[in-house]
Amino acid sequence: MPKKSSLSITVKRISKNKGALVGMFIVIVIIIVAITAPFIAPKDPYKQDLLSSLEGPSLNHPFGTDIFGRDVLSRVIYGARTSVSISFLAVVIAILMGMIAGTLAGYFGGVLDEILMRFLDILMAFPDILLAIAIVAALGPGKSNLIIAIAVYSFPQFARVMRASVLTIKNSEYIEAAKAIGESHISIMIRYVVPNALAPIIVQATLRMATAILTISGLSFLGLGVKPPEAEWGTDLAMARVYLEIAPHLGIFPGLALFLTVMGFNLFGDGLNDALNPRLKDR
Amino acid sequence: MTKFIARRLLLLIPVILGVSIISFSIMHMIPGDPARIIAGEGATKQDIEAIRSKYGLDRPLIEQYFRFMKGILTNDLRSIKTERPILKEISPRFLNTVQLAVVSIFISSIIGISLGIASAVRRNTWLDSFAMFFSLIGVSMPIFWLGILLIIIFSVFLGWLPSGGKGGVEHIILPAVTLGLATSAIIARMTRASMLEVLNQDYVRTAKAFGLAKRKVVYKYVLRNALIPIITVIGLQFGYLLGGAVLTESVFGWPGLGRYVVDSIFNRDYIAVQVGIMIIAMSFVLVNLLVDIFYALIDPRLRRG
Numbered sequence: 001m002p003k004k005s006s007l008s009i010t011v012k013r014i015s016k017n018k019g020a021l022v023g024m025f026i027v028i029v030i031i032i033v034a035i036t037a038p039f040i041a042p043k044d045p046y047k048q049d050l051l052s053s054l055e056g057p058s059l060n061h062p063f064g065t066d067i068f069g070r071d072v073l074s075r076v077i078y079g080a081r082t083s084v085s086i087s088f089l090a091v092v093i094a095i096l097m098g099m100i101a102g103t104l105a106g107y108f109g110g111v112l113d114e115i116l117m118r119f120l121d122i123l124m125a126f127p128d129i130l131l132a133i134a135i136v137a138a139l140g141p142g143k144s145n146l147i148i149a150i151a152v153y154s155f156p157q158f159a160r161v162m163r164a165s166v167l168t169i170k171n172s173e174y175i176e177a178a179k180a181i182g183e184s185h186i187s188i189m190i191r192y193v194v195p196n197a198l199a200p201i202i203v204q205a206t207l208r209m210a211t212a213i214l215t216i217s218g219l220s221f222l223g224l225g226v227k228p229p230e231a232e233w234g235t236d237l238a239m240a241r242v243y244l245e246i247a248p249h250l251g252i253f254p255g256l257a258l259f260l261t262v263m264g265f266n267l268f269g270d271g272l273n274d275a276l277n278p279r280l281k282d283r
Numbered sequence: 284m285t286k287f288i289a290r291r292l293l294l295l296i297p298v299i300l301g302v303s304i305i306s307f308s309i310m311h312m313i314p315g316d317p318a319r320i321i322a323g324e325g326a327t328k329q330d331i332e333a334i335r336s337k338y339g340l341d342r343p344l345i346e347q348y349f350r351f352m353k354g355i356l357t358n359d360l361r362s363i364k365t366e367r368p369i370l371k372e373i374s375p376r377f378l379n380t381v382q383l384a385v386v387s388i389f390i391s392s393i394i395g396i397s398l399g400i401a402s403a404v405r406r407n408t409w410l411d412s413f414a415m416f417f418s419l420i421g422v423s424m425p426i427f428w429l430g431i432l433l434i435i436i437f438s439v440f441l442g443w444l445p446s447g448g449k450g451g452v453e454h455i456i457l458p459a460v461t462l463g464l465a466t467s468a469i470i471a472r473m474t475r476a477s478m479l480e481v482l483n484q485d486y487v488r489t490a491k492a493f494g495l496a497k498r499k500v501v502y503k504y505v506l507r508n509a510l511i512p513i514i515t516v517i518g519l520q521f522g523y524l525l526g527g528a529v530l531t532e533s534v535f536g537w538p539g540l541g542r543y544v545v546d547s548i549f550n551r552d553y554i555a556v557q558v559g560i561m562i563i564a565m566s567f568v569l570v571n572l573l574v575d576i577f578y579a580l581i582d583p584r585l586r587r588g
Binding site: 119 | 297298308309311313314420422423439523527533544568
């Protein structure tokens with residue numbers, strides 16, 4: 001059982017795990033790029049220049065230009081901002097929803113648990129991004145609906161993790177003790193149950209950031225997510241697909257950024273998981 | 284065994300019911316008036332009212348749900364756009380998706396199992412590191428970007444394969460490989476883990492101690508025992524491929540069900556969206572059930588669980 005005092009042990013374990021370090025490095029770089037996009041982007045990502053449309057990489061435009069003559073490098077940089085901000089909001093909402101549902105189900109058990117879990121089963125019966133597509137199909141494309149779709153599609157995972165860790169500590173002696181001295185249900189949940197579940201939730205959140213970023217660009221690629229002209233990797237790849245025959249370079253850079261970001265979050269999440277559950281390693 | 288299957292089928296009922304309710308409610312989660320949205324811009328009040336009564340949108344929700352389900356079963360439910368029975372629209376596209384998923388699972392099983400065996404037998408060699416690196420790439424690779432890369436390499440530069448559409452064998456290769464990469468990575472991981480577990484068993488050590496050839500031990504004793512979890516993962520992945528084909532189908536213009544659902548969203552053909560999503564989700568659920576039953580058939584310990 002990892003506890004707060006084991007933070008330094010966790011940090012040590014991560015620093016020994018090469019994959020986790022690479023992942024952490026990528027994640028930090030992407031977050032810095034996302035925050036500082038307006039300062040580090042060499043050009044305005046929305047400024048059109050039809051005279052230099054579909055140019056290959058050059059000194060002036062290191063990643064080339066798109067059909068409207070916009071600078072691809074700047075669009076890739078701004079794309080990080082779009083992906084990171086949307087996925088972060090969606091994952092935070094999903095964590096809150098999942099923690100509430102999972103804590104209630106695990107702590108009270110019985111019929112409530114049964115109903116909530118069956119409902120999650122049904123949500124998870126929709127494979128891959130299909131549930132997100134269904135939600136966006138109804139609500140319509142756009143940023144806020146994208147956030148709702150990703151939150152709804154991600155929260156069952158958090159609810160399960162939360163429920164599982166509630167179940168493991170529910171009958172422990174210190175919870176009994178807290179009950180015996182008359183602490184209320186809510187206070188027990190907030191003071192003892194939730195902090196104990198934080199480690200697996202953080203691991204799950206890191207991995208879910210990867211899935212969320214993939215879902216955002218997947219939906220945007222289909223035309224169901226972020227709308228053009230806003231810079232987003234999936235949206236830009238959808239446009240690139242049209243001009244692949246004459247400008248293949250357009251298909252490289254937004255995808256590479258997307259791939260590295262997803263890999264960074266996956267590596268970091270796996271590393272955290274290994275560091276927090278050392279017994280599972282080597283499997 | 285019959286009892287096990289009966290119980291699983293019984294447990295299936297609430298899931299199928301739930302999936303159908305969620306799919307049905309897509310049209311009713313639309314903010315505002317669905318009839319107005321189906322009618323499109325510039326529709327008169329009469330148009331909207333006509334659509335409302337045509338699709339029964341003025342009835343109570345429960346009645347609408349039963350009409351929806353009955354319409355599917357009796358083939359009365361029609362696409363909003365083409366007015367043809369919806370199952371007629373969906374079935375050829377569903378078959379295309381199944382075809383893509385079958386070819387894809389075949390390719391990825393071959394790649395995944397061979398990589399997995401190789402890396403388990405030669406643990407901690409460069410081959411093992413390569414296989415693990417491959418599976419890391421596989422799970423992080425955005426499927427539509429992989430499709431674009433393969434098009435750039437094999438269609439634009441080499442000119443070997445078509446970049447999209449449906450036709451001969453050459454048309455299915457790129458989409459099937461694209462769809463299957465992540466799956467082959469997952470199968471490789473599972474194969475490796477499962478092989479390693481069996482390799483550490485006493486009977487394998489005994490077989491080795493008896494001086495049996497390594498090849499024979501690996502294929503006759505280890506692989507056979509490691510196969511159950513591998514086959515399970517292949518089955519579950521097949522379900523995912525059916526649902527996950529949406530992006531691949533869009534990149535390659537493959538006329539499957541996923542792409543049809545996305546096109547129908549843009550056409551405001553909500554009936555097509557509802558039924559399409561329901562069929563994809565239900566086939567995913569059914570494939571999972573079959574995998575469960577198969578698993579119980581070969582491993583009796585699981586029937587009680």
